[in-house]
Amino acid sequence: MQRETAPRAPEASTSVHSDADASQDDQGRITALEDLILAKLDDDKAQDVVFIDLKGKTAVADGLIVASGRSHRHVGAMADHLLRALKDEGYGRVRVEGLPHCDWVLIDTGDVIVHLFRPEVRSFYNIEKIWSVDSPHRTQAV
Template sequence: MTRTRHRVRVASARKPKGAIPLHNEAAPRAQEDFGAAEPSLDDQGRITALENLILARLDDDKAQDVVFIDLKGKSAVADGLIVASGRSHRHVGAMADHLLRALKEQGYGKARIEGLPHCDWVLIDTGDVIVHLFRPEVRAFYNIEKIWSVEPPAGRAALS
């Protein structure tokens, strides 16, 4: 029986032709990657300012049935959820456009947006706060408030 020696190739020893490194910097540590368990006071102040900016902008644009749902400590997706209705496709689109401009002007970066071409349901994700803008019929159909166990303003008024 003849013993053969196998050569072990080390991936980091030689790069294949045409290989492009994905990252030049070191891999992030776990704390940097996932963040601290609780946001710092500066982060909380920034998040509160962001929430106030969004609510003020929606109020200026005459959004209907605005609901703010505080998700701090309840979800890792976001710290807040804002749901509002517009009167028509055009109203929902205008509110979304004005909100995106205000976020950019105030230095909150570029928010991710979905649903703008049809304007039935526009979702704006700022990272810390998620905004859902609906036409009233679409909002009633999807009933986002029920997922988080929050009644819409019209339901609360009828019970009082």
């Protein structure tokens, strides 16, 4: 799941930065973080990846990413690879919960929250419903 963005025109360098420039820089950083996470999950063969844009909906985070792994080991490996990639890219200290059991691993980067589940656990908690997002792993009743 990749997001395409139009290339930005080069900006003239100035020593004065406005609030709009800072907001645009923050938005670019958040988009780069989201893209990094989505690319890493794609590389690790995550299943049913859902990105939920929370900008303007809550102060908790700007984005929420939910994905499934096939087993405890797959969820743990995805979490480990993602944590390494975040550290290597300079996103620093992230908070992690659930690594010992790997049923549900939560990675909080501050701007983006990532939930990695085993499929049974994801179906049970169904956190996409909290944000009214249709999940690809749910089937509709006929």
